[in-house]
Each structure stands twice: as structure tokens, then as C-alpha cells.
Amino acid sequence: MPTLTLDELKIQLKRAAIVVAALLLVGAVAVVVLWNDRPSLASIDWPHYPTLEPTVDAVSVTWLGVTTLLFDDGETQILIDGFFSRPSLLDMVFGRPVQSDAAAINRAINQYRMRRLAAVIPVHSHFDHAMDIGAIANRSSASILGSETTALIARGAGVPEDQIVLAENGQEYIFGQFTVTLIESAHAPIGWNGATPYAGDIAEPLVTPAPISAWRVGKSYSIIIEHPHGTTIVQGSAGFLDGALDGRQTDVVMLGVAMLEGLGHEYTEQYWQALVTTTGAAHVFPVHLDDYSQPFGEVVLFPRMLDDFTTIAAWLEEFRERWDSDARLHLLEFGKQIVLYPQASPEA
Numbered sequence: 001m002p003t004l005t006l007d008e009l010k011i012q013l014k015r016a017a018i019v020v021a022a023l024l025l026v027g028a029v030a031v032v033v034l035w036n037d038r039p040s041l042a043s044i045d046w047p048h049y050p051t052l053e054p055t056v057d058a059v060s061v062t063w064l065g066v067t068t069l070l071f072d073d074g075e076t077q078i079l080i081d082g083f084f085s086r087p088s089l090l091d092m093v094f095g096r097p098v099q100s101d102a103a104a105i106n107r108a109i110n111q112y113r114m115r116r117l118a119a120v121i122p123v124h125s126h127f128d129h130a131m132d133i134g135a136i137a138n139r140s141s142a143s144i145l146g147s148e149t150t151a152l153i154a155r156g157a158g159v160p161e162d163q164i165v166l167a168e169n170g171q172e173y174i175f176g177q178f179t180v181t182l183i184e185s186a187h188a189p190i191g192w193n194g195a196t197p198y199a200g201d202i203a204e205p206l207v208t209p210a211p212i213s214a215w216r217v218g219k220s221y222s223i224i225i226e227h228p229h230g231t232t233i234v235q236g237s238a239g240f241l242d243g244a245l246d247g248r249q250t251d252v253v254m255l256g257v258a259m260l261e262g263l264g265h266e267y268t269e270q271y272w273q274a275l276v277t278t279t280g281a282a283h284v285f286p287v288h289l290d291d292y293s294q295p296f297g298e299v300v301l302f303p304r305m306l307d308d309f310t311t312i313a314a315w316l317e318e319f320r321e322r323w324d325s326d327a328r329l330h331l332l333e334f335g336k337q338i339v340l341y342p343q344a345s346p347e348a
């Protein structure tokens with residue numbers, strides 16, 4: 001074998017470096033192109049939910065992206081999640097420490113008039129649901145209701161103990177005319193080999209800034225929000241436990257759909273049956289369909305390479321026809337207050 005001189009070796013290394021750089025560049029361009037290839041909601045033609053001006057005692061809900069939902073009956077407000085700080089994609093990818101964005105939270109609280117918050121209830125404790133609960137509770141007298149992990153997130157943010165309520169599975173909690181029940185459920189199995197990402201609990205009060213991986217999942221819940229006018233179930237993550245909702249009837253399901261495409265058609269059908277067929281829901285609103293690395297207020301679907309909501313939407317239509325032809329699918333509009341149970345409302 002001929003030996004290379006030092007100069008020849010340098011030339012060979014230089015060529016190899018150019019090839020590697022070119023491959024990295026092509027790879028980077030491909031990722032950027034694929035990242036920006038996103039489906040649009042425009043192709044979905046589900047019927048509009050009847051829109052009414054909220055009257056004094058109507059129950060309304062306002063969707064504020066991901067699974068953040070503000071319920072209001074004119075007297076009492078209940079906030080599911082409350083995710084207003086939006087760590088950037090780079091924060092997430094590189095595990096940079098993040099913390100609640102005080103300005104974003106103040107703006108959202110003002111703009112959506114959260115003056116009567118009685119409870120802040122995250123569907124589970126991942127950052128895209130629970131990272132702002134402490135900051136919100138500290139700006140109100142609201143109770144935070146959730147798992148041990150949720151409580152430690154609240155403590156880390158300095159929320160007073162008398163505003164922290166540990167949820168017991170199946171127990172009813174009363175807030176004004178609302179009765180809220182948390183039923184233990186499962187997180188969507190979207191991690192490696194069906195695992196839950198950032199699984200487990202946290203052991204100490206969560207002090208921020210911290211990387212997003214610090215917000216462990218804790219417990220995942222189906223949240224049942226009953227009111228004399230009607231009932232809504234919020235399922236934040238697309239997981240389910242067989243039989244957990246047996247005997248629970250509801251008017252509305254807020255159905256977390258993130259990453260269902262990757263979980264597959266069969267899984268999604270079982271999920272539909274567990275959440276919609278079992279509960280007899282008349283109206284189904286998908287939530288958690290928007291890319292949560294976008295700024296608060298911007299609803300952009302996930303890139304096709306991660307999760308195609310238009311495929312999931314077609315599956316949901318199919319399951320509706322097969323199992324629950326009386327149920328209706330609707331899209332929520334960001335920031336728009338809708339009356340949830342128009343049949344119980346005086347003008348309907």
C-alpha cells in the first residue's frame with residue numbers, strides 16, 4: 001500500500017471535509033424545507049358550532065391554543081392549562097433553560113379578562129400545559145388543582161399552600177356552579193417504544209429557569225367539567241385507559257389529537273371509542289393540533305413530517321360515521337368565546 005505524503009493527506013482531508021460540509025448543508029436545507037411543509041386547516045369543512053353572544057349565565061369556552069381552555073359561566077372562570085409563554089424551538093431542541101414570560105402572561109390575562117379565575121387545572125405537568133400555572137395563580141386567587149408533580153411546579157413558583165389542591169382520582173371539586181372531576185388517564189405513548197416523554201414525577205419544587213425536560217408528566221387526566229347547563233370532558237393528551245370513563249356521559253369532548261398520526265389508524269379508533277363513543281358526546285372539538293413552538297396567538301399546524309392533522313381529521317370523520325353518527329366535529333377558533341350548551345341558553 002502506497003504511503004501518503006503529508007501534503008497528499010492534507011488534500012484528502014480537505015476533500016473529505018468539503019463532502020461532509022456539503023452533505024450537512026443539503027441535510028440542513030432538507031430539514032428546513034420539510035419543517036415548513038405544513039398542512040392547512042382550510043381543507044377541513046366541518047360544520048360551524050352555533051354561535052351565540054354569551055348571556056349572563058351561559059357557559060362559554062375560549063380556546064387559547066394547544067389545550068388552554070378558559071371556561072366561564074359569567075360568575076366563575078376555570079382555566080385548563082394556561083400556556084402563554086412559548087419557549088422557542090431552539091430552546092426545546094438544545095434544552096436551554098426557560099421560564100414563564102411575565103409580559104405574555106399579563107397580556108393574556110388582560111386581553112381575555114381572567115378576573116374571576118377560581119381554578120387553574122393542567123391536563124398533565126409537561127411544560128406545554130403546566131409551565132405557567134404558578135405565574136397565573138400568583139396573579140389571581142385561583143386554586144391549582146392537580147397531581148403531586150403539578151403541586152411541586154406551583155410550589156417552585158412560590159404559590160401559597162392554600163392555593164394548591166392535590167387532586168384525588170374521581171373526587172368532585174366545586175368551583176361556583178362548576179363541578180370538576182379529574183379521572184386518571186394515560187399520556188399518549190409517543191416516546192421511544194411507546195414510552196411517555198419526560199415520564200415520571202418531580203421530587204422537589206421546580207425552580208425556574210429550567211430546561212423543558214424538568215417538567216415531568218406527573219399524572220395525566222381526563223377532566224370532567226360539569227355545570228347545570230351541560231358537561232365537557234377535556235382530554236389533553238391522546239392517551240386513554242380502558243374503562244376509565246365508563247358510565248360518564250358528556251355533551252362535549254375537547255379531544256387532544258397531537259401525534260395521533262404516528263400512533264396509527266387502529267390506535268386512533270380505540271382512542272375515539274374510549275373518549276367519544278363511551279361518553280355519548282354530541283360535539284367533539286380537536287385540541288392540541290397547533291405547533292406549540294409558535295408564539296402565543298399563532299395557530300400553525302405541525303409540520304407534515306411530525307404529524308399531519310388533515311390525515312387525523314379524515315380518520316375522525318370516518319370514526320364518527322362508523323360509531324357516533326349523531327356526534328358533530330368542529331374546529332375551534334383561537335381566542336373566540338363560544339357558548340358551549342346553546343340548548344340550555346335562553347336565546348336558543
Ligand SMILES: [Zn+2]
Pocket residue numbers: 124126187237
Ligand atoms: Zn404531554
